[in-house]
Amino acid sequence: MSLIPKETVDQILAQADITEVVGDFVSLKKKGQNMWACCPFHHEKSPSFSVSPAKGIYKCFGCGKAGNSVQFIMDVEGTSFPEALKYLAKKYGIEIPEEKPTAEYTQQQSERDSLYIVSDFASKHFHNRLLHHEQGNIGQSYLKQRGLSAQTIQKFELGYSLDEWTDLTDIALKAGYQQKFLEATGLTIAKEDGKKYDRFRARVMFPIHNLSGRVVGFGARTLKSNDKKSPKYLNSPESDIYHKSSVLYGLFQARQAIRMQDMCYMVEGYLDVLSLHQGGIENVVSSSGTSLTEGQIKLISRYTQNITVLYDGDAAGIKASLRGIDLILENGLNVNVVTFPEGEDPDSYIHKVGDTAFKKYVQEQAQDFISFKTSLYASETKHNPVKKAEAIREIVTSISKIPDSIKRTVFFRSCSLIFDIDEQVLISEYNKMQLQERQPTRTGSPATDAAATSEPAPAPDKPVTDNDLLKRYEREIVRMLLHYPDSLLDEGITTSQYMLQELDDIEFVTPLYIQIIEFVKQKLSQGVLPVADDFINYPKEEIRTEAISLLSEPYELSHNWETHEIFVPRETDLLPYGAERAVLRLKWRNADILLKAEREKLRLVSDPAEVDRVLNTILALNTYYKELGNMLGIVVNR
Known part of the structure; x- marks a missing residue:
């Protein structure tokens, strides 16, 4: 780097x-x-x-x-x-000049960046082994047998790990990569006796990318049919860059298609993703065999509010994964379900019927999750009243996860028709569940329980200090400097020049605003007017963040006002007035604080000469304070 x-x-x-x-x-x-x-x-x-x-x-x-x-x-x-x-x-296709990293810079690299670099190296190594090593023919034969094209292999950077103990480790160390980072990513396993070996051997490698396309981990499938001890699929362990609960396989390649089509297809395995993507269904991701997590759902929700889960034709597998879908409902997303014929999964079915027939099947078979789950339980419990009651509670539990009240009402009605049960009974069961959730668990004595259910006493409000008050007024000065630094006022000078001239004798107290004011002064002393980009791209993150916060507006004036010929003045229309008011308010607040300080000083001094001096100061400050108040239209009762 x-x-x-x-x-x-x-x-x-x-x-x-x-x-x-x-x-x-x-x-x-x-x-x-x-x-x-x-x-x-x-x-x-x-x-x-x-x-x-x-x-x-x-x-x-x-x-x-x-x-x-x-x-x-x-x-x-x-x-x-x-x-x-x-x-x-x-x-954006911008070339960054390559420079040989210095020893000092290499030493200063963060460990997190080093983990990315090592993972990227491993991905390229495995991909190279697949394409150019004689053992790679084993991996290529398998991928070809699964119907994957060279383009798909290239796009997803698939690879192969040799059937050797230290192939990756030896080459990585020889290339200068540190063993501690190979171990931290799980690529190398080190024993207490000093021996080390590759985690992945004789496996087809599926690199797992984060949203920016960087490799963070690997999924690996063994091709040794006679090895009963090793798992069929092996994943990278958790690391600083790889958290299984926050990664979805294929999302990097699928995110644009998901956003464009406003739909995400969820499948189980790596090959399901690859086959569907190759078949033109690019908006597909996989949780890679793990239970769906809230972190993964939030990733999807960045691009769409609609998920369709494509289940294998395995009834036991479907029942096992139903609870994960409740989590999707709880996060407010819409969920549809598609099941395939017995013994088929998305990968096998698209190869069996072809791309066009597969897409048609998915469109025709998709049904909302609640209806699907209701129908599934209804058919299983048709002649068993006890199981039917349990199934109804299970369905109501899922419906209760839906935050939208209108959707809940629709699903209650649908469920009542399928189970042939009064809709009000379902709603009553739902209300009972909600009541139970709100009640605390009772484990102690009545006195303890009473304390547990009572509302905690409100914490006393933090007293507002003089500096807190000043910060509000200083913030408004800085906000206007950021928004209108080069805007001309009636006096023929810019906002920056006017404010800094008027506040030359005022000392700011907020450290962040002091830095911004000093930067503005520095720019003006160089004969340059500061602009918003100077702060948006400022080296210090705290100044960048505060500047962007001040430059952002939560509300905009609707264009409908102008359409109806209702003209509302904007801040830019009254800029001279606004700049003057902001300056006067800060001066007024400063005078108020100085008055308090002098009155406190008067209480402590005893020397007659010092008392006279303080009294004169108070008199002058009080006059100045009232003048500012009159200019601002503030009634001062002093």
């Missing part, structure tokens, strides 16, 4: 379109001048994540995350600044 020249960084920042960058991860919808979506960083049902194409920034008004294109990649991928730049450079 090398240092990226400043001119290349500037080129990346200039070309990176915030809408395109964020749009790769979430589905954006235009509202006013900005784009909006549900935040990818926290769970929410109503969109509060805003992207401003004009300013090149994003801001979540729910969790507070904010930044530019580079910061978004850092936030969403948990990667470093250089790695985020490399991601954007690759996306």
Whole structure:
């Protein structure tokens, strides 16, 4: 890894379109001048994540995350600044000059970046072995037998691990990669006696990518039919870059198709993903044999609210995975289900009937999950009243997970018809469940239980300090400096010049705002007017985040006002007035705080001369304070 020249960084920042960058991860919808979506960083049902194409920034008004294109990649991928730049450079076809890394820089690389580098090396190694080593013919024969083309093998970077104990480890160490990173990614296993060997041997390799396309782990299928001790499939262990619960196989390749078609197909295995993708169904992902997690559901929800689960034709497998779908419902997504004939799975069925017939089958057989589950349980419990009652409770439990009340009502009605039971009985059972969930578990004495059910006493409000009050007024000054630094006021000077001249004798108290003010002063002293991009791309993250937060607006004036000839003045129309008011408010608050300090001082001094001096100061400050109050239209009772 090398240092990226400043001119290349500037080129990346200039070309990176915030809408395109964020749009790769979430589905954006235009509202006013900005784009909006549900935040990818926290769970929410109503969109509060805003992207401003004009300013090149994003801001979540729910969790507070904010930044530019580079910061978004850092936030969403948990990667470093250089790695985020490399991601954007690759996306926009910008060549980063290759420089041989210095020993010092190599030593300073973070361990997380090193894990990515080692994983990428291993992926390329396995892929090379598949294509160019004589043992790779075994892997190629298997993939060919499964109907995969050379293009699919290349697109998903499939590979093969040789039937040798230390093939990858030896070559990686020879190439200069450290053993501790090979071990940390699970590629190498080290014994206490110092011996080491490859985790993956004689297996077809399925690299697992994160959303930015970096390899984070591997799935591996053995091709040794006579090896009963080894598992058929073996996955990488958890690491700092690979968390099974937060990764979906194929999502990197599928995310654009999912967003475009507003639908995600969920399958079980690696080959299901590969075969469907090759057959033109590119919006398909897999949880790789693990139970579906909330983290995986949130990944999908960035691109669509619609999931269709494609089940193998195995009744036992279907029953085992039903509870995972409740989690999808709980997160507010719409779930459809498709089952295949007995003994078939998506991979085998698409090869059996062909791409066109497969797509038609999926469209015709898809049904909503609640109806599917209801029908499944109804057929199994038709002649058993006890099991039927249990099944109804199971269905009601699933319906209770749905946050949308209208959807719940529709499903209650559908369930009542299938089970031939009064709809009100289902609703009553639902209400009973909700009541039980709200009641605490009673384990102690009556006194203990009473304490447990009572509301906790509200914590006393944190006292507002003078610095807290000043911060509010300082924040408004900084906000206007960021929004309108080069806007001309009536006096013929810019907002930046006017405010800094007027506040020359005022000392800011908020450290973050002090830094921003000093930066503005520095720019003006160089004869340059600061602009928003200076702060959006500022080296310090805390200043970038605060600047972007101040530059983001949660609301926009609707164009309908103008349509109906109702003209509402905008801030820009009253900028001279607004700038003057912001300056006066900060001066007024400063005078108030100084008055308090002098009155406190008067209480402590005893020297007559000092008392006179303090009294004169109080008199002058009080006059100044009242003058500012009159200018602001504030009635001062002092």
